[in-house]
Amino acid sequence: MKATMPILALVVAALLVASQSLYTVDQRQYAIRFQLGEIIETQAQAGLYTKVPLMQNIKYYDKRVLLLDNAEPDRITTSEKKPLLVDFFVLWRIVDVKQYYISVQGDEEAARRRLSQTVRSNLAEEINKRTVHDAISAERDKIMHTTRLKADTDAKTIGVEIVDVRLRRVELPPDVTGPVYARMESERRRVANELRSEGQAESEKIRADADRQRVVILADAYRESQKTKGDGDARASAIYAQAYGVNPEFYAFYRSLEAYKGTFRNKGDMMVLDPSSEFFRYFKNSGGAAAAKGAGK
């Protein structure tokens, strides 16, 4: 037991000295070693380092990419004097920890405030130059890029790099969305009306076309049928002419008889006859064809 006591004491003492003279720097951190308030060294590499106990002290700062979120969206006016609500965020990181410490006393809040102001004013400047459409769409990435470059130049003075500036949201303030909604609504109405009347027009067109087809089909058919009938009539005529042409005189007689028969066939027909006609030549006189002939005249 007597032998162990000094050993234990030695161990404890060694541990104490070690804890005061050794320090580690995390992968995520920068370290600044101060000696009586003066910066002696900065460490960007993680690992185990030594220092002079009591005289020197260490401060750590974050080496990672940090997020700066804009609490409230900014109201920025565009070149056509329309307001936009712009919400952005900034990714930044400390690159020169000594400069950083000197500029903002290592106070992250102070750094944030500073960065936020810089980015905000640069962003406002960029958007002021542009129209709403450009800010939303065409030059959105250009705005972000330019703002980042400008802010980065400024941030360098406090030992900070601006990794990126991103527009998180670009929107219209609630007091001007009313007209936008009204426009959207009227546009939809226009589309709806257009669709409906287009439908009606097409329907009418189809109907008209159908009517036209009907008329054309019927007219065509009429033409064809008349042609066919005419054909028939012509052939009939030819047949008649051929047949009757053999003896036109007899045809006239024969056809007349047919026509008389056809004409007087109704009981209602009333004939007032003269007995001296040829038909009655034997009616009054059984022998006198000559008398009848005379009477017929």
Add this chain to the structure above:
Amino acid sequence: MSLNDPQWGKRGGGGSGGPPDLDEIWRNVNRKINDLFGRKPGGSGDGDQGGGGGGLRAPQLPLSGVGILVALVVLVWLASGFYIVDEGRRGVVTRFGKYTETTLPGPRWHLPFPVETAELVDFSQVKTIEIGYRNSPKNKVDKEALMLTDDENIIDIQFAVQYNIKSAEDYLFTVRKPDLIVAFVAQTAMGEVVGKAKMDFALYEGREQIAKSAEKLMQEMLDRYKTGIYVQKVTLQNVQPPDKVQAAFDDAVKAGQDRERFRNEGQAYANEVVPRARGNASRLLEEANGYKAEVVQRAEGDASRFRQILVEYAKAPGVTRERLYLDMMQSVVGNTSKVLVDQKAGNSLLYLPLDKLIQQSGAAAAAAAAAAAPVTVVDGTPSRAPAAAPPEPAATLDAGRSRDALRARERTGDSR
């Protein structure tokens, strides 16, 4: 450092779960100790004492209880370096704060506490963030969901991002609050993509493409920041017009259907009218064909008949002619009502009320169809009149009495 605490609790489990790998682990332990002493002889004050003490006193063990105690302490201390990396996780080992390695699932050992520490990262677990809604798409967050499109319209868009970690060390060391940054990046990426799309494209045909573009843009940014995060998928939950104008949009959709309906109605009409017209046309054509056939056939019939008669007529023209004439007369006179007027005998006025005669003969014909044709004979000679007058009720008229007879006479003259 705080993550180190669970390791202490788990070291027993590490010991019991380790057997199959013990050899390897022991080799690992040796390698690490040698490595440490070899590289940092000055900084290994603690290690020197632990390792050196154990090595020196081992032969003297039986001599001293203190030796055993120290050996035990050293053993426990060494054992505290065991840890288990669960499936789907990665262990990230740092030595004095400096990154040394990333370990795969399984039982692992690192140099105990002050020298090395291990942090476990959920590696393959898929995390989801929701933008524009929380938990269910019905639970909207308008502040996130409403976005401006290229044509300065507003759409309501809700989407989710699924991501996991592809590099545990980047995830731990390069970015503070990487998960929050994913959410911000998701918003800015979607805002940019939607801002470059037209409203109709975003609402209807371009949804897939928008999700894809946003996914790509997000991954680009996250890689640029070295977050060690892999975006698996951006899923659009809902893309729609804002609630305030939803009705108008619905109506436009309805209008599209109305257009279809109108078109179909028109087509239906056409489908009814045209075939019917075709039917009518065929009817006309068929009728014409029928007419043609009829006319021609009749003509041929008539011609044939005429020709046949003509042949007979040529043989005996006089008789045939007379016969035909008389046949005709018989047929004509036999079928009609008739009045026989002898003009020569009666030179005075003759009254002939034809209209009445026609009426009566018509009535008689109707009443007694079977009876012989009524014959009314008006004779100018009074002596003949009774003889000629038939017994029927047909009027027998005295020609001499009427003053109007003149007109009748004229008529008979006309008819002749």
